[in-house]
Amino acid sequence: MADRLRPLLRWEAGLVLLLIGTILYGNNASQYFFTSGNVFFILLNVGEVAIMALPLTLIVITGEIDLSVASILGLSGITMGEIYTHGYGLWWAMAGALAVGAVAGAFNGLLITRLGLPSLAVTIGTLTLYRGIAQGILPSDTLQVSKPPYSNIGVVPIRGTEIPWSFLFFAVLAVIFGIVLHATPLGRRIYAIGAGQEAARFAGIRVRRIKFLLYVLSGLLSGFAGILFTLRFSSARYDSGIGLELFVVTIVLLGGVSIFGGRGLIIGVVLAVLVLGSLQTAMTQALVSSQEQNIVIGALLILSVVIPNLPGIYRRARLRLRSMAARRHASEAAEAADA
Numbered sequence: 484m485a486d487r488l489r490p491l492l493r494w495e496a497g498l499v500l501l502l503i504g505t506i507l508y509g510n511n512a513s514q515y516f517f518t519s520g521n522v523f524f525i526l527l528n529v530g531e532v533a534i535m536a537l538p539l540t541l542i543v544i545t546g547e548i549d550l551s552v553a554s555i556l557g558l559s560g561i562t563m564g565e566i567y568t569h570g571y572g573l574w575w576a577m578a579g580a581l582a583v584g585a586v587a588g589a590f591n592g593l594l595i596t597r598l599g600l601p602s603l604a605v606t607i608g609t610l611t612l613y614r615g616i617a618q619g620i621l622p623s624d625t626l627q628v629s630k631p632p633y634s635n636i637g638v639v640p641i642r643g644t645e646i647p648w649s650f651l652f653f654a655v656l657a658v659i660f661g662i663v664l665h666a667t668p669l670g671r672r673i674y675a676i677g678a679g680q681e682a683a684r685f686a687g688i689r690v691r692r693i694k695f696l697l698y699v700l701s702g703l704l705s706g707f708a709g710i711l712f713t714l715r716f717s718s719a720r721y722d723s724g725i726g727l728e729l730f731v732v733t734i735v736l737l738g739g740v741s742i743f744g745g746r747g748l749i750i751g752v753v754l755a756v757l758v759l760g761s762l763q764t765a766m767t768q769a770l771v772s773s774q775e776q777n778i779v780i781g782a783l784l785i786l787s788v789v790i791p792n793l794p795g796i797y798r799r800a801r802l803r804l805r806s807m808a809a810r811r812h813a814s815e816a817a818e819a820a821d822a
Contacts, residue, residue: 588702637715
């Protein structure tokens with residue numbers, strides 16, 4: 484009986500229930516929540532964030548983190564705008580944005596894998612560094628990047644549907660990432676690195692190479708997200724995507740990926756994307772202020788870290804209490820012996 488109930492107790496089953504609850508809340512907040520036009524905007528608003536969450540999922544499974552993804556998005560968008568406004572074609576501009584994203588990711592990877600620096604400190608630093616470079620490159624407040632039909636990518640859905648192009652790209656990438664992570668030797672190596680780097684290294688897994696390539700991939704897809712973001716708004720700004728790293732990390736951890744590495748599923752990340760996108764739109768339509776929305780997102784982030792680790796926290800607390808009781812008993816016994 485317990486084996487039959489175990490699938491229902493998985494984190495992903497909880498996300499399905501949370502998604503249903505979010506949809507019910509949205510329907511109660513607004514009669515227009517589940518209309519086709521509103522679904523388009525829900526999916527559109529999470530498209531770029533969802534794309535950046537996929538490589539970050541693999542990075543977190545290895546036990547690392549990348550907080551610079553949104554800054555790479557902004558830097559890639561500025562690069563694209565600069566190349567385009569200097570008379571080069573849009574395709575050259577997009578290629579430049581992808582190249583900058585890949586180089587930025589490679590820089591992160593080199594500092595972490597070759598110099599052995601902690602990924603949290605490195606990517607907090609490059610978060611500010613890349614944003615500063617983007618601001619230094621920008622000659623004015625905004626660069627216009629408008630070339631139909633490409634500039635309609637965030638305005639017009641796929642013909643015959645209410646699905647935005649960015650979410651289609653995410654869906655295709657999610658399938659690819661799911662296959663790689665769950666059905667290939669590379670995916671097993673990624674899990675093994677997160678479970679124990681030293682053991683993985685002794686097993687012949689090239690830990691540093693895999694981590695480096697994952698950071699390059701993260702930079703590349705952040706650059707791709709920067710392209711989509713720039714096309715959606717037909718402009719590039721140095722502060723494009725500012726603060727989105729919070730949402731990317733929230734999606735990954737809410738999706739059931741362990742912050743300590745070694746555990747996580749792509750389907751959980753997909754469900755978390757839908758939950759977060761629906762929740763944001765529902766709160767906006769319910770006239771919840773942006774400050775209160777940030778409180779909710781922050782609470783989700785904390786809960787997604789605490790809840791999966793409750794068993795471990797409980798075990799450590801029990802061991803600590805037992806240790807304290809043993810010391811107290813020993814002390815009392817010693818005092819009794821002295822008396």
